[in-house]
Amino acid sequence: MSGLPASLEKSLNRFYEYIRSERELSLHTQHNYKRQLTTMTEQLVVLGVTEWQQVDAGWVRQLASKGMRDGLKASSLSMRLSALRSFFDYLVQIKVLAANPAKGVSAPRKARPLPKNLDVDEMDQLLNVDEDDPLAIRDRALMELMYGAGLRLAEIVGVNVRDISLSKGDLRVIGKGDKERVVPFAGLAREWVAKWLKVRGQLAGEGEPALFVSKLGTRISTRNVQKRMAEWGQKQSVSSHISPHKLRHSFATHMLESSGDLRAVQELLGHANLSTTQIYTHLDFQHLAKVYDESHPRAKRGNK
Incomplete structure (x- = not known):
């Protein structure tokens, strides 16, 4: 994951090792987490974030807004935010963060398709x-x-x-x-x-x-x-x-x-x-x- 500040990359690598060896998530899930977190980390770097401690709910909402502007479906955005919440939960667990800034941020609700009525x-x-x-x-x-x-x-x-x-x-x-x-x-x-x-x-x-x-x-x-x-x-x-x-x-x-x-x-x-x-x-x-x-x-x- 070249090009990222070492302070951000180090915690991400520790998280990837954690979901591989301790949580034993499937390879598919591991790859999905990496893909989602790489995208969001790169976006945060562009916004000026160099330490995970800088990220608050406002930053997470900006990531969600960018996802919506980029045309992400509600289900895809929800999956992206879920990966971020899991990562921040881990940072809280290892005492890098005091609280999870993504906890209160949710993706927009998926529109319910209406059934076709009978005439x-x-x-x-x-x-x-x-x-x-x-x-x-x-x-x-x-x-x-x-x-x-x-x-x-x-x-x-x-x-x-x-x-x-x-x-x-x-x-x-x-x-x-x-x-x-x-x-x-x-x-x-x-x-x-x-x-x-x-x-x-x-x-x-x-x-x-x-x-x-x-x-x-x-x-x-x-x-x-x-x-x-x-x-x-x-x-x-x-x-x-x-x-x-x-x-x-x-x-x-x-x-x-x-x-x-x-x-x-x-x-x-x-x-x-x-x-x-x-x-x-x-x-x-x-x-x-x-x-x-x-x-x-x-x-x-x-x-x-």
Whole structure:
């Protein structure tokens, strides 16, 4: 590692020997650590660092910023900072540093890819289940309710018969963090839940509280729901893979496109923060532009 100040190079070499002989990391990991640390050390030298004791959180943030400017992906930057944290942990261990300056610096969070929602026609195609078999009735009721109320997979599996009121058209669910909320459902969701309740006794074991049960008579499992939905997607010739999350995402998208009421959709989904709803529900730009053109008073002045 020529060209580096001896004071920096000496500690790096001691660290490489440590991860080789004491931690016995794989050759791949050792090479990766060396590559990442070489890059960052060279950057610090350019910035004027000659001793490891000079490096504080501000210097580490500069390295992170440079990585972002250089076009590093969030995952690659996270790996780079992880190598630096490990190195500084070692310097603390051998008393070269009093504290790890990289401890509180993290890479930007990786953007979560949004699942593609189903459009309304695809939802109609999926839910066009008219079989008399109790399992088919159960599956349609479950999918109608998940799409009709925007429920999470764990929420719909956890619903008990006593949680649902057909007369009021609402149900009580326990969401993330054991937070309880009451959500409305109507139309086809209400109609098919009523149909399911009429035949549920053919499958449910005595005393079983769960609204949706398997053919074994006990509460349906999340895995079973995922499997059945994927099978219905294929049976109904829907082009994309069907999952419980995709139904919830479709509910959110369709509700937001129709109402434009982000706060109401946040409440219905049970999101603690509005920012989660903004990420989770997306509107295409054309729809937003159309709403703007039709609604904003300054956008309609052209035609007189």
